[in-house]
Amino acid sequence: MRRNILITGASSGLGAEMARQFAAKGHHLALTARRVDRLEELRSEILAAHPDVEVVVHQLDVNDHDQVFAVTKQAAADLGGLDRVVVNAGLGKGVKIGTGGFAANAETAQTNFVAALAQCEAAMEHFYERKAGHLVVISSISAMRGLPSTVTTYAATKAGLAHLAEGIRLDLMGRKNLDIKVTTIYPGYIVSEMNDVVASEQKLMADTATGVRSIVKAIDKEVAEASVPGWPWVPLGQVLKRAPLGIVRKLV
Template sequence: MRKNVLITGASSGLGAGMARILAANGHNLALTARRLDRLESLRDELVAAHPDVEVVVHALDVNEHKQVFAVFKQAITELGGLDRVIVNAGLGKGGRIGTGKFQANKQTAETNFIAAIAQCEAAMEHFYERKSGHLVVISSMSAMRGMPSAMTTYAATKAGIAMVAEGIRSDLIGRKGLDIKVTTLYPGYIASEMNEGVQQEAKLMVDTETGCRALMKYIDKEVVDAAVPAWPWAPIGQVMKHAPLSIVRRMV
């Protein structure tokens, strides 16, 4: 079992949901996010429910790149090493290109792509050193194609970090003596704080707990990649990849 797990963006939504499942399954946790008060409340909840599990929390703005490396190192020391890192922190703001929303798009790009590279770097440095580990990158179904309007930059960042994960996976091919796995997950519509204001078809949206259990199923299997939940997102993903852009636009 990958005993010690670090999750970024763990104060709410998918990060907090995965933390609850991991703690219930006996994993020690390092939880990071900007909102320390929420992390402390989550830690207290988890430790009360699972007294044998160790949970450490750290305030972390992933856009402070030096802090990313410092917090990862501190968590490594506190837990005696990390077996799995889930790169989950993300931002969903933005606007249609050409409408004066550059700053919002820039913030999304920096958080979802540049900061995610920093997290991958910090994790992989540790995994290479100990010759073992599991890197999990949370992408999005929007990464399948270019998305319109407010989703354009967000989708591009999620496609970009998925390719970073694939490049890391490529680096591991043929490397003997390494037990390092890389998983890329593409969530569909899972209820979370990030998408509270997004108007999607209710029939395609699953609740946070259901979505997180689906994510953890694939994380525990250490798959290469997966659409989550598999139904209906695996077939929808194939349509998105190959359908004319005019059809894809109507799907989102």
């Protein structure tokens, strides 16, 4: 069992719900986010429901790369080692390319890819030292194709993150002396703080608890990749990969 789990971006949305569901399964948790007050509230909630688990919290801005490495090391020390790291922190900001929104797009690119790279580096350093561990990256179903308008940059960063994870997975192939796995999760439409504005209008949107339950199930299986929830996102993901661009534009 990968007992000790670090989750970034755990103050709300998918990260917070993953923390609740993993705690219910008996995992000890290290939770990080910028909003440490929310982390403390979540910690109190989890400990009230599951007093046998250990929960530590650390304030972390993932764009402070030195802090990413320092907090990862501290969380490992707090729990006596990390068995799984979930790279979840991310942004959904975006503006159509060429319309004056570079600052917002650059912030999304920095957070969703460069900061994720720092998290993967820190996690893998720890796992290589222990010769064991499970790296999980939260990509997006939007990573399947280039997408238009306000989601162009977001989709590109999530595709980059998926390729980063696959490259790490390739490094591990044939290394029989290592018990290290890499999982890429492609969530479909799941209610979170990032998308709550459009949640009421999106017919395919899963509620947070249901959507995260499918994420946790895939993570526990340690599959290489998973589109979640399986229905309808496994078939729709395949459509996105193969459909002509005109159809892709209508789908999104």
